Amino acid sequence: MNSLQGKSVLVVGGSSGIGLGIAQVAAGEGAQVTIASRSQRKLDAALATLGASAKASVLDAGKDAEVDAFFGDGRKWDHVVTSAGMGGRGALPSIEMKTAYAAMDAKFWVYFRVARAAKIAEGGTLTFVSGSLGTKAAFGSALVSATNAAVEALGRGLALDLAPVRVNVISPGVVDTPLWNQFSEERRKEFFATTSQKLPARRIGQPRDIGHAVLFAMTNPFLTGQVIQVDGGSGILPGTGH
Ligand SMILES: NC(=O)c1ccc[n+]([C@@H]2O[C@H](COP(=O)([O-])OP(=O)(O)OC[C@H]3O[C@@H](n4cnc5c(N)ncnc54)[C@H](OP(=O)(O)O)[C@@H]3O)[C@@H](O)[C@H]2O)c1
Numbered sequence: 001m002n003s004l005q006g007k008s009v010l011v012v013g014g015s016s017g018i019g020l021g022i023a024q025v026a027a028g029e030g031a032q033v034t035i036a037s038r039s040q041r042k043l044d045a046a047l048a049t050l051g052a053s054a055k056a057s058v059l060d061a062g063k064d065a066e067v068d069a070f071f072g073d074g075r076k077w078d079h080v081v082t083s084a085g086m087g088g089r090g091a092l093p094s095i096e097m098k099t100a101y102a103a104m105d106a107k108f109w110v111y112f113r114v115a116r117a118a119k120i121a122e123g124g125t126l127t128f129v130s131g132s133l134g135t136k137a138a139f140g141s142a143l144v145s146a147t148n149a150a151v152e153a154l155g156r157g158l159a160l161d162l163a164p165v166r167v168n169v170i171s172p173g174v175v176d177t178p179l180w181n182q183f184s185e186e187r188r189k190e191f192f193a194t195t196s197q198k199l200p201a202r203r204i205g206q207p208r209d210i211g212h213a214v215l216f217a218m219t220n221p222f223l224t225g226q227v228i229q230v231d232g233g234s235g236i237l238p239g240t241g242h
Pocket of ligand 1: 012014060131172173177178
């Protein structure tokens with residue numbers, strides 16, 4: 001396995017949730033971690049958990065000019081990770097086109113834009129975070145599924161185009177992150193408890209669980225073009241939806 005000691009790791013979407021878990025695991029392995037996201041407030045709070053050598057950059061990866069400027073300094077990163085974006089729940093025929101466009105904008109186009117602009121050193125990696133709905137169906141989630149499936153297809157294709165940079169996709173199941181704050185605390189607790197009971201792992205995920213999977217993708221020199229499910233076993237349960 002390759003070491004992360006002294007390697008530069010950029011996590012776009014690293015100020016919260018899964019991205020922060022990835023940044024924490026990488027920092028723990030001795031990497032020089034940079035987190036990037038839109039909110040200075042979230043970045044400041046996240047940075048306080050990452051140790052003295054970590055850095056943060058305000059970046060809206062939804063904007064072409066900001067992403068081009070960020071990567072325009074010619075710096076080569078050893079490892080780049082994208083973990084951002086959400087939305088698009090709702091069932092046809094009621095879902096509006098603006099909601100549909102926004103879902104692809106917030107995730108697929110963010111990942112594509114970063115992949116297009118990032119300069120990655122030979123022997124380095126690009127890792128996308130998708131989501132388990134990319135490979136399964138659930139009521140009201142066709143668009144979420146399509147967005148994540150698009151990310152996974154992009155990762156496979158880029159593993160050829162960007163070689164020898166290795167490109168992989170980590171597909172999480174339900175993970176306890178601020179993304180679920182859209183639910184009331186009571187509903188969230190109930191959802192996590194019922195989901196845990198159904199899963200073979202008997203728990204939901206924590207951000208560092210996904211961080212360790214990304215660490216594997218960054219450090220295993222024979223791994224590329226793969227989609228790795230880190231979902232507590234939900235993928236082997238037919239029809240649960242998560
Ligand atoms: N949590 C789960 O159960 C779960 C399950 C499967 C898949 N996922 C996927 O995992 C990814 C991360 O989700 P999460 O649960 O960690 O959510 P989260 O806690 O809300 O974190 C999302 C991160 O993305 C950043 N971000 C959003 N838009 C951005 C943009 N345009 N440019 C730069 N940064 C941006 C946010 O920071 P700012 O607001 O500061 O920009 C934040 O750091 C998402 O793609 C999600 O679909 C999550």
